[in-house]
Amino acid sequence: MDPTxxxxxxxxxxxxxxxxxxxxxxxxxxxxxxxxxxxxAQKEVDKLHKDIEDLKRENHLLRLEKDEIAQAMGQIAAKLGITPRRSPFERSGPADQPRQPDHARPPESPRVAEQPKAADPAKP
Structure with missing residues (x-):
């Protein structure tokens, strides 16, 4: 190697x-x-974990409350002699089917399509 x-x-x-x-x-x-x-970020994670635990606890309490209400409603329904449905949208028998109107209209007959008018030869 040279000096430069x-x-x-x-x-x-x-x-x-x-x-x-x-x-x-x-x-x-x-x-x-x-x-x-x-x-x-760690502080935020800890806060979110605490929120999750609080929400889980609240969810559990609400589920218990819902079960208690369902049990009470079941007892009331049993005293009234009706069977409670698990869902308000549940359909069980023909009594729940929507009724057809008594005077249903007869189906309309198909209309005959009108024939197009012939073009007037006097008009260009």
């Missing part, structure tokens, strides 16, 4: 070292920002 290329190589290495020092100087700031963002 050796000097250029030393200069490049010195430049790389200086750039590396600058980059290493920036790393703590970047890492601190990421650490703060990570801590905020």
């Amino acid at each position: 290329s050796a000097a250029e190589a030393r200069e490049r290495v010195a430049k790389w070292i200086e750039e590396t020092r600058q980059i290493f100087g920036l790393l703590p700031e970047l890492i601190a920002g990421d650490h703060h963002a990570g801590a905020a």
Whole structure:
């Protein structure tokens, strides 16, 4: 290696070292920002987990309440002598079928299509 290329190589290495020092100087700031963002995200995750647990507990209580109401409605229905349906949309027998009107209209006869009028020869 001649002295000129050796000097250029030393200069490049010195430049790389200086750039590396600058980059290493920036790393703590970047890492601190990421650490703060990570801590905020973890806090949000913990809050959401707590919300999930609260909602699960509320859902369980509401299901218990619904079951109690269904049982009470079943007892009332039994005293009245009717069988309760599990769904208001449930259909069980012919009594639940919609009635046909007594005076249903007879089907209309198909109409004969009108023939197109012949073109007037006097008009162009």
